[in-house]
Amino acid sequence: MELNQLTAHELLEKLKAQQTTPEAILDSLYARIQKIEPQVKAYVRGQACLPSTSSQADLPSVGDRHACPLRGLPITIKDNICTEGLPTECCSKILQGFRPPYDATVIDKLKKSGAVIFPLKANMDEFAFGSSTENSYFGPTRNPWNLDYVPGGSSGGSAAAVASDEAIWALGSDTGGSIRQPASFCGVVGLKPTYGRVSRFGLIAFASSLDQIGPITKDVQDAAILTGLISGYDPGDSTSVNQDVPDYTKSLTGDIKNLKIGIPKEYFIAGMDEEVKTIIQEAVNKLKDLGALANSVSLPHTEYAVPVYYIIATAEASSNLARFDGVQYGYRASSDNLIQMYKLTRAQGFGQEAKRRIILGTFVLSHGYYDAYYLRALKVRTLIKQDFDKVFGEFDCIVAPTSPTSAFKIGERAQDPLSMYLSDIYTISANLAGIPAISIPCGFTKKGLPVGLQIMAKPFNEAMLFRVAHTFEQNTDWHKFKTKL
Amino acid sequence: MSIDKETIRHVAHLARIELQPNELEKLFGELHEILGFIDKLSILNVEQIKPTSHILPISNVLREDELHVSLNSDKALENAPSKKGNFFSVPKIIE
Amino acid sequence: MKYQTVIGLEVHLQLNTKTKAFCGCSTDFGKAPNSNVCPVCLGFPGSLPVYNRQALNSAIKLALAFNCQIQEHTKFDRKNYFYPDLPKNYQISQFDLPLSRNGYLDIYTQNLPKRIGITRVHLEEDAGKLIHETGCSLVDFNRTGIPLLEIVSEPDLNSPSEAFDYLNSLKSIIEYLDVSDCDMEKGSLRCDANISLRLLGAKELGVKTELKNMNSFKGVKDALTFEVERQTQLLETNQELVQETRLWDVEKAVTVVMRTKEGAKDYRYFPDPDLTVFIIEESMIAQIKAQLPELPQEKMRRFVKEYGLTEYDAKILVSSKNDAQFAENCIQNYPGEDKKEIVNWLIGPLLSEANLRKVKLHALNLNTNELISLIGFVQRQEISYLCAKNVLSQLIDTGKTTQDLIQEGNLQQISNADALSEVIETVIHENAKSVSDFKAGKTNALMYLVGQVMKKSSGKANPKVVGDLVRRRLS
Numbered sequence A: 001m002e003l004n005q006l007t008a009h010e011l012l013e014k015l016k017a018q019q020t021t022p023e024a025i026l027d028s029l030y031a032r033i034q035k036i037e038p039q040v041k042a043y044v045r046g047q048a049c050l051p052s053t054s055s056q057a058d059l060p061s062v063g064d065r066h067a068c069p070l071r072g073l074p075i076t077i078k079d080n081i082c083t084e085g086l087p088t089e090c091c092s093k094i095l096q097g098f099r100p101p102y103d104a105t106v107i108d109k110l111k112k113s114g115a116v117i118f119p120l121k122a123n124m125d126e127f128a129f130g131s132s133t134e135n136s137y138f139g140p141t142r143n144p145w146n147l148d149y150v151p152g153g154s155s156g157g158s159a160a161a162v163a164s165d166e167a168i169w170a171l172g173s174d175t176g177g178s179i180r181q182p183a184s185f186c187g188v189v190g191l192k193p194t195y196g197r198v199s200r201f202g203l204i205a206f207a208s209s210l211d212q213i214g215p216i217t218k219d220v221q222d223a224a225i226l227t228g229l230i231s232g233y234d235p236g237d238s239t240s241v242n243q244d245v246p247d248y249t250k251s252l253t254g255d256i257k258n259l260k261i262g263i264p265k266e267y268f269i270a271g272m273d274e275e276v277k278t279i280i281q282e283a284v285n286k287l288k289d290l291g292a293l294a295n296s297v298s299l300p301h302t303e304y305a306v307p308v309y310y311i312i313a314t315a316e317a318s319s320n321l322a323r324f325d326g327v328q329y330g331y332r333a334s335s336d337n338l339i340q341m342y343k344l345t346r347a348q349g350f351g352q353e354a355k356r357r358i359i360l361g362t363f364v365l366s367h368g369y370y371d372a373y374y375l376r377a378l379k380v381r382t383l384i385k386q387d388f389d390k391v392f393g394e395f396d397c398i399v400a401p402t403s404p405t406s407a408f409k410i411g412e413r414a415q416d417p418l419s420m421y422l423s424d425i426y427t428i429s430a431n432l433a434g435i436p437a438i439s440i441p442c443g444f445t446k447k448g449l450p451v452g453l454q455i456m457a458k459p460f461n462e463a464m465l466f467r468v469a470h471t472f473e474q475n476t477d478w479h480k481f482k483t484k485l
Numbered sequence B: 001m002s003i004d005k006e007t008i009r010h011v012a013h014l015a016r017i018e019l020q021p022n023e024l025e026k027l028f029g030e031l032h033e034i035l036g037f038i039d040k041l042s043i044l045n046v047e048q049i050k051p052t053s054h055i056l057p058i059s060n061v062l063r064e065d066e067l068h069v070s071l072n073s074d075k076a077l078e079n080a081p082s083k084k085g086n087f088f089s090v091p092k093i094i095e
Numbered sequence C: 001m002k003y004q005t006v007i008g009l010e011v012h013l014q015l016n017t018k019t020k021a022f023c024g025c026s027t028d029f030g031k032a033p034n035s036n037v038c039p040v041c042l043g044f045p046g047s048l049p050v051y052n053r054q055a056l057n058s059a060i061k062l063a064l065a066f067n068c069q070i071q072e073h074t075k076f077d078r079k080n081y082f083y084p085d086l087p088k089n090y091q092i093s094q095f096d097l098p099l100s101r102n103g104y105l106d107i108y109t110q111n112l113p114k115r116i117g118i119t120r121v122h123l124e125e126d127a128g129k130l131i132h133e134t135g136c137s138l139v140d141f142n143r144t145g146i147p148l149l150e151i152v153s154e155p156d157l158n159s160p161s162e163a164f165d166y167l168n169s170l171k172s173i174i175e176y177l178d179v180s181d182c183d184m185e186k187g188s189l190r191c192d193a194n195i196s197l198r199l200l201g202a203k204e205l206g207v208k209t210e211l212k213n214m215n216s217f218k219g220v221k222d223a224l225t226f227e228v229e230r231q232t233q234l235l236e237t238n239q240e241l242v243q244e245t246r247l248w249d250v251e252k253a254v255t256v257v258m259r260t261k262e263g264a265k266d267y268r269y270f271p272d273p274d275l276t277v278f279i280i281e282e283s284m285i286a287q288i289k290a291q292l293p294e295l296p297q298e299k300m301r302r303f304v305k306e307y308g309l310t311e312y313d314a315k316i317l318v319s320s321k322n323d324a325q326f327a328e329n330c331i332q333n334y335p336g337e338d339k340k341e342i343v344n345w346l347i348g349p350l351l352s353e354a355n356l357r358k359v360k361l362h363a364l365n366l367n368t369n370e371l372i373s374l375i376g377f378v379q380r381q382e383i384s385y386l387c388a389k390n391v392l393s394q395l396i397d398t399g400k401t402t403q404d405l406i407q408e409g410n411l412q413q414i415s416n417a418d419a420l421s422e423v424i425e426t427v428i429h430e431n432a433k434s435v436s437d438f439k440a441g442k443t444n445a446l447m448y449l450v451g452q453v454m455k456k457s458s459g460k461a462n463p464k465v466v467g468d469l470v471r472r473r474l475s
Helices: A008-016 A022-040 A062-067 A105-112 A156-163 A180-186 A220-230 A274-289 A302-323 A338-349 A352-365 A371-394 A417-424 A428-433 A462-474 B005-014 B021-043 B073-077 C053-065 C160-177 C217-236 C282-291 C296-307 C311-318 C321-333 C340-357 C368-379 C385-398 C402-408 C417-430 C432-439 C444-456 C463-474
Strands: A074-078 A116-122 A170-174 A189-192 A212-217 A260-264 A293-297 A397-401 A437-444 A450-456 B087-091 C003-014 C077-080 C090-093 C100-109 C112-125 C129-132 C136-140 C147-153 C189-199 C209-214 C244-249 C254-260
Touching: A008 A220, A022 A074, A022 A116, A074 A156, A105 A116, A105 A220, A116 A156, A156 A170, A156 A180, A156 A212, A170 A189, A180 A189, A180 A437, A180 A450, A189 A220, A189 A462, A212 A220, A220 A437, A220 A462, A260 A274, A260 A371, A274 A293, A274 A397, A274 A437, A274 A450, A274 A462, A302 A352, A302 A371, A302 A417, A302 A428, A302 B021, A302 C077, A338 A352, A338 B087, A352 A371, A352 B005, A352 B021, A371 A397, A371 A428, A371 B021, A397 A462, A417 B021, A437 A462, A450 A462, B005 B021, C003 C160, C003 C217, C053 C100, C053 C112, C053 C147, C053 C160, C053 C282, C090 C112, C100 C160, C160 C189, C160 C217, C160 C296, C160 C321, C189 C217, C209 C217, C209 C254, C217 C244, C217 C254, C296 C311, C296 C321, C311 C321, C311 C340, C321 C340, C321 C368, C340 C368, C340 C385, C368 C385, C368 C402, C385 C402, C417 C432, C417 C444, C417 C463, C432 C444, C432 C463, C444 C463
Parallel strands: A074 A116, A074 A170, A260 A293, A260 A397, C209 C244
Antiparallel strands: A170 A212, A189 A212, A189 A437, A397 A450, A437 A450, B087 C136, C003 C147, C003 C189, C077 C090, C100 C112, C112 C147, C129 C136, C189 C209, C244 C254
């Protein structure tokens, strides 16, 4: 095995034993990227930004390496997380050339833990608007399992990079499934933490009440390590919660005997791919075999999650994205009239999906429509949260598919926004309810495309997710499969 | 409830997005479909339900009145598409 | 008067916190452009706000002093509109759950008390500053994010001078609370006005004008006065009034149209998801209430009660916190029983001196003991009141003692009949007409003659003694 194929925890062992160096790990990644990046396109702004050898990378000094838990291990970052001095453009023309003067809190934490921030950023749907990474200003990323298919989105670049060993591990962001769905499509592990668990400071906001940064990794242990490192209270984020971060690796016990698992009946509906359904059912059976007690539960307001989401998320986005106006940073269209400068900058700087969502979000907040759309959506959000509260009163976790289908073909849904929106049907609820949810590989379709299993738990019970996911993973081989690239 | 083209034009103005006629046409169709789907919510009786604008039960998050390091103006203006001296510059505002 | 004037004021007040509302940047005025800024107040992508505890405390203090009900549950909303001085293109403000509502301010206007309703006091953030040049406008974000309060009055003010009195009362309270610099020139206090006229007795409000761009209290008064006349004239000549925003042009002393109402603005307010709600508990309110200083109204009542002042006098002394402190210090140190004596000096000669020098009473830097000493000289009839006023002026200018000034100026009052007789004879000789008037029974003529003696003695003669001597001489 090449170094770039290993998991983070395997590499950390090697670094600790001085069997390898961060430079060697970076070089193996560069070599891999040289070879397959032209096909996958997981990263953006091309190889111009890539140093030819690791000596140019900003590595922690040797003395520091051994003092820090990550020992100079590189990590790949989604293009919507601010990295000081490194371009951060949300894969949008409107942020062209933007180099933040500051690091996101998660980046700061990772640097302090001894991580090397990988100099290329991962591709994504523009401003995280999408489920396929086709909405990137830089063009789509391809699914490393089959280059004709999408990697999912919006963190498609992060997921594809990890799946194709172009990254050791990565950070993504999840507003309605943007970590879990691409993790599922690419056969890797992806976690959306509890809202408030990870600081959002430095994450370029899509929908502030739903966004969370989370890990995309090759196995559950890596996800547990990375979650532990990025979690915790940040006085710079009013919505981050001051609650201790447990050592998540301690929850990797391999024991799920007598855990009560709820299987929501509303998640197995018409429109779901039969093959995916079978794979999920087999996974549930596996959990039962391992000693878990599975029962059918009801989340009655599930069908309203997508409409609620597309009101709340677009409303918040319409306001969050108002700042992209060509005044302080990014792209500016030329005009000697201020309003026209605004309008042209935004018309030329934003892609189709961004414009669609901004206009929808502006509409649902506008005079005369607020109550009918926005306020109503906030109320139904309450109902959705109550559904989960009720189930978690009795069950330790909920197990469901991550997505109703495996990856779809590039271009297949690009002209049909609604069908694209519906691919998030199983992931959106966790964002609306603020609960943590993980996607882990649980099988492949006949075409060889990965399928993800989603596990959800009570707020701040990420440990439960790691415990169940790890137990499943250790008793299956799905995470060991590699792409043919 | 649905949306007409005049409303889209008005909303696009509020959002400061210039729309080409063909874009408006396309959006009209798409928004019509999306709003039709969203209208699903109208069958729920939510009169007695409290809205959730924050999912967390936390309140009163405050910071102390303590100075932090500011950016120097070079750094603040580093990304500016147009500047003049230490100022950001925009097309002249005419009321 | 056929019409009733209806005015409501909207005051924007910068709080005097060290740092901005949502970040740790300094609020210092007058720094180099775009130097008191950071990713948060510049609204850089990814940055997040956290509210300033001191700003919340100051705001609650002010709302309590304005007799408002503090809302138990309050939150920030986003007010969305595009403008280059607004880096996020939304302002963090409050919409349906403001910090406080339903307050009032008791003011004195034309010496009568009047209660002015306060609709709401809410929290928001300031915008940046624009400088307009040829071809472009320049933006400085130093001011962006300074904590602001919006204080909205009910339309309870019925004349420009009432509005002026309201603003002074408001400023006086804010000064007592020490929550803002209240400096209109530096923009730490800004005031917009809504004004309309209606026929006396009418229930419906008339068409209103919104006035902006006034940069002093006097400017507010002048703009309103202009507007009353303008609107009256339009109504009298049956011309239509349009709802519009007008700017006060201080140079030309006129209001000019800024924009006519372009339909209601659609600000798309919604709860800011980046900020949590605030639950203001009773205990917190009680704690802040306990820290409230004695406010002008209370102080005035206490001055009346404790020192036997008239309401009128007390009101003058309490209008400024520092002046009140200075006055109270004088009153307490004054040994006489009747405090009115020193109060008359404070609101008489002292205030004139202060006005002359364009400073506040307390800023005259007058030593209390010297003032008391001076009053003693007058009471013992050792110097005349007229001379004493001159001495006061010199006390302020030179910082010398009263004793020294009187001696140096040889100002001791002359009460000795022998010393005065020569002057009196001269005056009688020179004013035959007044003398005969007096003899004919015109008592006013005596006053004139005494005045002439005072003049000739450079104010040193004791007027009471002179009066007696002149009367005796002519009888």
